[in-house]
Structure formats: C-alpha cells, structure tokens
Amino acid sequence: MKRVLAIFMIVVATVVLPATVKASGDNQEEINPQEIIFHHLGDAYGWEVPFSHEYRIPLPIIVNDNAGKWHVFSSARLSEGGTFADGGAEYKIATGGDYSGKVVQVLADGSEYRPCDISITKDVCALFIASLLVAWMAFALVRFYKKNGMKAPRRGMGAAEMLVDFIYTGVLKDSLKEKAPKYAGYLLTVFFLIFFMNLLGLIVIFPGGANLTGNIAVTLVLAVCTFVITNVKGNKHYWKDIFWPDVPLWLKFPLPIMPLIEVFGMFTKPAALCIRLFANMMGGHMIVIVLTLLIFIFAKFGAAVLSVTTVVSMAFSLFMLLLDVLISFIQAYVFTMLSTLFISLAVCGGGEEEKKVTA
Amino acid sequence: MELFTPDFGLVFWMFVTVVVMCVILGKFAWPYIIKSMGDRADLIDKGVLYAQEAKEQLDNAKSEADKFILEAKKQQSEILREAARMKAQIIEEAKEAASVEAQKVMDAAKVAIEQERKEAELQFRNEVSSFAIRIAEKLLRERMADNKAQSQLVEKLLDEIETKN
Known part of the structure; x- marks a missing residue:
C-alpha cells in the first residue's frame, strides 16, 4: 500500500506540478535566478508567508x-x-x-x-525565535529536574539532555578539564543557538526560513565572541607562545617572523570559524534553492523535460535538505568544538603538554 | 554583495541576544542541568557499587554460611565423640564404683558372718558345754545314786590329784 502511494505521489509530481508551473509561468516575465537566490538568502523587513508574494x-x-x-x-x-x-x-x-x-x-x-x-528584520525575528526555543528547552530541562529530582528525562527532554551531555562531557570537559563549568555558559549557549538557528533555517515556512547562520553578521558576532574570550582570558603561557614561541632564535629575534605569524593566527582562527559556518549554511541553502529553480529554468523546454527535471530536482533537494539537517548539527558541533579548543589553548596551556591545532 | 557585508542592525541584535542568552542560560540553566546530570550519574554509580557490594556480600555470606555449617558439623561430631567417650568413662567409673561398693558390702558381710559364726560357735559351745554338764550331771546322778559309787569316785579323784601332784 505504501509503495503504491509513493508511486502515485511521483506520478502526480511529474504530471501535475509541471502543469501548474507551466500555467503560472506563462504569464510571467523571464525569471532571474540570481535575484531569487539572493532574495531568499538575504534579510527582509517583512516575513513572507507561503503562497503569497504580496502579503x-x-x-x-x-x-x-x-x-x-x-x-x-x-x-x-x-x-x-x-x-x-x-x-x-x-x-x-x-x-x-x-x-x-x-x-x-x-x-x-x-x-x-x-x-x-x-x-x-526577518533575521532578527528568527534569531529571537531561535533564542526563545533554546531558552525554553533549557528551562524545560531545569524545571524537569526540579520537579522530578533524580529521574532521567525521556523522549524530547532526554534528547535535549543527551545533547547537553554530549557537548559538555564530550567536548568541554575533554579540553577544558576543571575550567569547563566556567566556559559552559558561553559554549553551550552558542552550540544550541547555532543548532536551533540552523534547523529553523531549513524549515521553509514562517517560524523558520530565515537564512540566519548563512548570514555573515551572525557568524561574525559569534566568532568575535570567541576571539574576545580567547584573548581576554588568555594566560601568560598563551601570550608567551604568541610573542616568544619555542622556535630557534633566528626565527624570532632580529626579525619576528614567528611572532608575526602567531599574531596573524590569532585573527585567522576566529575568521575561519566565522567563514566556515557562514559558507556551509549558505551553501546548503543555495543548493536547495538552485535545485528548485532548475524546475522553472527548464520549464520553457517543454513538458517532458519539465517532468523529468521536477522529479530529479525534487529528489535532489530532498536529499540536500536531509544532508543539511546533518550539516546543521555538524557545523554547530564544529563551531563549539573549535571555540572550546581555542579557549582551552589560551587558558589551560602551560601546565600540561599542549596539543597542536591545525584548524 | 549584500551577503558578504554584515548588516549593523543584525550584528547589534545578534550581539545583544548572545550576551543576554549567555548570561541567563549560563547563570540559571546550564549549571543546574550539568549539576543534575552529574548528581544523577553519581547516584547511579553509587547504586551500581552498592549492588556489587551487596552481591559480593551475598556470595560471601553463602560461603560463610557453608563454613559455619561445616564448623557446626565438625563440632557436632566432636561433641558426639566426646559424649560417647564420656559415656564409656561414666560406665567404667560406675562399674568400678559398683565393684568397690560390692567389695565393701561383701567385706562387711564377711565380717558379720564371721562374727555370727563366732557367736554361734560360742553359743554352740556354751550349749554343748551346758549339754555336756547336764549330761554329765545326769550320768553322775545315775551313777552316783549310791554312796559307794560316790565314795569310789571321790577316791579315784583324789588319787588322780595325788598322782598329778
């Protein structure tokens, strides 16, 4: 039965959808893919609702x-x-x-x-929604603990707790050791904010749809926060490593080659954080939009081409969206992990053997 | 390229949001969640440890009980052996005591019998002597019925006394 339904859906998709596209496309001017893409990726002063360009x-x-x-x-x-x-x-x-x-x-x-x-704007509003969701999730967990004491949360709460535990024990505790609780406030918040913003971005209609983490302003602020924490909290060892690293003397004395590189590295690390998240999320959104636009671009080549394109591009965009769900998590995780690593290198170095990072 | 130039409004709101979220969640949510998870993990660890210890104790208790039973059995057999030994000893002692007592009784009886015998002998002798005297009296009376015989006897006795002297 399920298989019959699936085949039926595909047939409908191939026959009906192109027809509607054709019908709506006939009395419209030539589409401009670039404009559409940037319109969807960019910010706006109002929030579009489905099936309407006016309202x-x-x-x-x-x-x-x-x-x-x-x-x-x-x-x-x-x-x-x-x-x-x-x-x-x-x-x-x-x-x-x-x-x-x-x-x-x-x-x-x-x-x-x-x-x-x-x-x-739309992005700011989406940011508020994501923040509220994160706060709601965190305080739901807190309320659960207050109410149920030592019981373990189930279902959604269990998943949320698992995520917190995954990030806290898996990432923060490993790198920051006993200093983990001090930076947990920032790092956990950032992880969940990015994760929720990423996922909300994948939902096409109202509460989602804003390409937030694919906006350089958002990732820039996050990267600057990491940069500020790293350099403000950096200990003696961190600064010594930058201005007087353990390299042969000629590399740092008359001409401060290594110190220059290290100072440069101070800025490239958070810049890489910023660009990585931005490019990944924007790329994901862009691919899905382009795949969808293909249908409209191929619409003028006739019904047969249109049908095939519809099915293929829908299948691909579905695949890409699912992949984006994975990327949403991975990018949030990577951002948090690298931030943790940078902070731990700045605040925990000296005492123990330091790890070499190539980020 | 609008996408690559950060918009001031969004930067401003993003910054405000991140700072507010970090302060609120960092103060009221994450520490509590982390603490609760840690507490629960500790509780579970403790529970597991407790269960392990309890199991160990149970196993120990079983072997201990076995040991006790073995000990008890040993003691039991020892006590039984002791009891048997004591029984034998008591019987032995009783036998000895009985034989001593019997000996005593027999000795006493022997003494009594001897005394009886002596008394009887004495009595018998007295009686015999009194019989003999009576017999002799009777005989004498018969034989001494006449004066002649009497004088004869006196004569004879005197003779005897004379010869003896």
Whole structure:
C-alpha cells in the first residue's frame, strides 16, 4: 500500500506540478535566478508567508534619522515601494544603489540617507525565535529536574539532555578539564543557538526560513565572541607562545617572523570559524534553492523535460535538505568544538603538554 | 554583495541576544542541568557499587554460611565423640564404683558372718558345754545314786590329784 502511494505521489509530481508551473509561468516575465537566490538568502523587513508574494508578516522598523531621533513603525507601511513620513522624516525601501533593499531616509534634496538601522528584520525575528526555543528547552530541562529530582528525562527532554551531555562531557570537559563549568555558559549557549538557528533555517515556512547562520553578521558576532574570550582570558603561557614561541632564535629575534605569524593566527582562527559556518549554511541553502529553480529554468523546454527535471530536482533537494539537517548539527558541533579548543589553548596551556591545532 | 557585508542592525541584535542568552542560560540553566546530570550519574554509580557490594556480600555470606555449617558439623561430631567417650568413662567409673561398693558390702558381710559364726560357735559351745554338764550331771546322778559309787569316785579323784601332784 505504501509503495503504491509513493508511486502515485511521483506520478502526480511529474504530471501535475509541471502543469501548474507551466500555467503560472506563462504569464510571467523571464525569471532571474540570481535575484531569487539572493532574495531568499538575504534579510527582509517583512516575513513572507507561503503562497503569497504580496502579503508579508509586518515587523517593526527601528531607525535613527539624520537628526538623531529614533523612529519606530511597521514595515507594512513601506510595502510596495511606498514611502512613509514619520515626524518629518520620510522613509522608503531603496530599490537600487548602494542601499538596495534597505530602509533609507529621503532627504529634502531628494538624496538617500542610510539611517542607523536596528530594525527587527526577518533575521532578527528568527534569531529571537531561535533564542526563545533554546531558552525554553533549557528551562524545560531545569524545571524537569526540579520537579522530578533524580529521574532521567525521556523522549524530547532526554534528547535535549543527551545533547547537553554530549557537548559538555564530550567536548568541554575533554579540553577544558576543571575550567569547563566556567566556559559552559558561553559554549553551550552558542552550540544550541547555532543548532536551533540552523534547523529553523531549513524549515521553509514562517517560524523558520530565515537564512540566519548563512548570514555573515551572525557568524561574525559569534566568532568575535570567541576571539574576545580567547584573548581576554588568555594566560601568560598563551601570550608567551604568541610573542616568544619555542622556535630557534633566528626565527624570532632580529626579525619576528614567528611572532608575526602567531599574531596573524590569532585573527585567522576566529575568521575561519566565522567563514566556515557562514559558507556551509549558505551553501546548503543555495543548493536547495538552485535545485528548485532548475524546475522553472527548464520549464520553457517543454513538458517532458519539465517532468523529468521536477522529479530529479525534487529528489535532489530532498536529499540536500536531509544532508543539511546533518550539516546543521555538524557545523554547530564544529563551531563549539573549535571555540572550546581555542579557549582551552589560551587558558589551560602551560601546565600540561599542549596539543597542536591545525584548524 | 549584500551577503558578504554584515548588516549593523543584525550584528547589534545578534550581539545583544548572545550576551543576554549567555548570561541567563549560563547563570540559571546550564549549571543546574550539568549539576543534575552529574548528581544523577553519581547516584547511579553509587547504586551500581552498592549492588556489587551487596552481591559480593551475598556470595560471601553463602560461603560463610557453608563454613559455619561445616564448623557446626565438625563440632557436632566432636561433641558426639566426646559424649560417647564420656559415656564409656561414666560406665567404667560406675562399674568400678559398683565393684568397690560390692567389695565393701561383701567385706562387711564377711565380717558379720564371721562374727555370727563366732557367736554361734560360742553359743554352740556354751550349749554343748551346758549339754555336756547336764549330761554329765545326769550320768553322775545315775551313777552316783549310791554312796559307794560316790565314795569310789571321790577316791579315784583324789588319787588322780595325788598322782598329778
């Protein structure tokens, strides 16, 4: 029965879907894949709902105008390229130029001024949702322990506990030893934030769909946090390793070759963290979108090609999405593991033998 | 390339969120979760250790009980042997005591019998002598019925006395 259903679904997919695509594609202009891809990967002032390009969930826009005054208004007021005047300042979403897609202030002389913009955009909203989910998960566990004492949590809570344990004992305890509890607050939070943001990004409709960890701003902040902790908490041994490493004297004395490389390494390590997460997640999203777009690109070559493309690209995007679930976990894990490693090298070095890291 | 230039708004909110989350979760959630998991692991470890010890004790108790039983059996047989020995000894002693007692009784009886015999002998002799005297009296009376005979006897006796002297 299940097999019959599966075959039926495939037949429907090959026959019906191309037909609808054809029907909807006929009276539309040529599609622009690049624009669509970047539209999906980028940020927005409203949150799209399924099956509608017009209606978006409005989100608050918070801007500081050129006079230093704060303005808060709904993004619905700027939809469809409209302008909105709030207390003498006129705003619109730029359609071209340097600030394309961003809220800009239209000055009296007609020029565009980009205000300081801390709007709750789609990405920020998704970030809040992910944070709330993480907090909800963590406090659900805490509540469970408070209520049930020494009992072990089951099902979802058990999975959450297993993840915490996996990261804490498997990663933090191994590298940081007795200092693990001190950095657990940051590292566990970062792991779960990244993990939840990754997974939410894979859900296509409302609570998800924002390409958060595939946005360089997000990964940059995370990497900077790791960088700051590493260098602020770095001990004597860490700094000695940077400025006076254990290498032959000629490598560091008249010309500080090794110290230069080490100082450079200080920055490349978190930069690698930032780029790795960003590129992985953005790449995953991009591949899925491109595979889906293939259907529309091949639509003009006739029904037969369209059918085949539909099935193939759907199968591939399904596979890629499943792979992305795995990548979501792996990238969150890798980010946490490397952050732990960098921090442990900075705070635990000296006493014991140090591990050589090539990250 | 909008994707590669970090947007200030998002950086700002991301930073705020990360800091707030780290502070809240790092203070109230993770330490408690980690502590609870550690406590539970300790409890389980303790339980396992306890169970192992209990099992060991049980095994020990079994062997100990066996040892006790063996000991008890040994003691039992020893006691039985001792009892048998004592029984034999008591019988022996009793026999000895009985024989001594019997000897005593026999000795006493012997003494009594001897005395009886002596008394009887004495009595018998007295009686015999009294019989003899009576007989002699009777005989004498018969024979001495006449004076002649009497004087004859006196004569004779005197003679005898004379000859003896």
